[in-house]
Amino acid sequence: MKVVKLNEKEWLVTEKKYRSIVTRDWFDPNYWQQQDAIDGQSLGRGTTYLFSHLNKGYVLRHYRRGGLVGKVIEKSYLFNGIQVTRAYRELKLLKALRKKKLPVPKPVAAFVRVENLRYQAAIVIRLIKNAQDLFHYLRQKPLSEDQWQQVGAMIKQFHEQGLDHADLNIHNIMLNAKGKFWLIDFDKSELIRPNHPRLGKNLQRLLRSLRKEKEKHPDFQWQESDWAALLLGYHEQQ
Structure with a gap:
């Protein structure tokens, strides 16, 4: 990856x-809106x-904070160098995962702006063509038992490479x-270390996500038996 300091702040x-x-214009939504290039937003x-x-x-x-801190400091972070910014680290991780032949988007670029020792950042990645997140998919129709096993096997592939996903939920599949x-x-x-016990928390987070959406949305087509199929695919993946 190439790092270019555009000016004293960027x-x-x-x-x-x-x-x-x-x-730098790539990170400004107004730039793309002016060119009528915006295809959608979430x-x-x-x-x-x-x-x-x-x-x-x-x-x-664009990077935003969550939780209580995010209500006070929505989108700025303490700056300790470009290589430890969230945008740089995510771009670098995507590149490493792509080299491992894992199913992740292609990394493109990141932008960081520093002001008074705090930074704001954004990332651009390639769009996964003709894809839909599972939250929206499951509000239209269910996955088959075989598909849930495929989901489990995919997660296991990441864990075998030591990927600790910070927010594994149904929106991110x-x-x-x-x-x-x-x-x-x-x-x-x-x-981290492949198949580290800590990676089990990824699965717990995903299960909480599924149960939460099931409770909130009557049309969410998931049931507890689907989780058993996912775990079967996860444990059978070699």
Whole structure:
């Protein structure tokens, strides 16, 4: 990854393939709106924008805090160097996971702006084509038992490489039109020892997510027996 200090306050980090085309404007939603390039957006802690450029799809996400701290300091973090910013670390992790042939989005670039020893940041990744997160998918139709086993096997693949996902929930698992499952959103995630006992907390978090959405949404097509199928796929993955 190439790190360029644009000025006294701003840094741009890019993957090799995108060094000649990505500019700071890529991280400004207004820039893409002016070009009528916004294809969609989703709301979470902040707004995630989907945009197109040269017939390719991208995702722009600005970092936002969650929890009680986020109500006071929404989108700034203490700056201790570009390589320990959340954007840089997520971009670097995505690159490492891609090298391990794991189903994650392609990293593109990150942008960091520092003001008074605090920074704000954003990341751009490639869009997973013709994909939908499982939360929205399950509000339309259920997954089969075999598909839940595939989800479990996919998670096990990540754990075998030591990936500790900081927020494994039903919104961060994608399914594309070809029937392939993907994992997204690696903010605050890290690589630790493969199959570390701590990775079991990822599964606990996912189960809480499923139960929460089932309780909130009557049309959410998930049941406890689906979790047994997921665990079967997880433990059978070699």
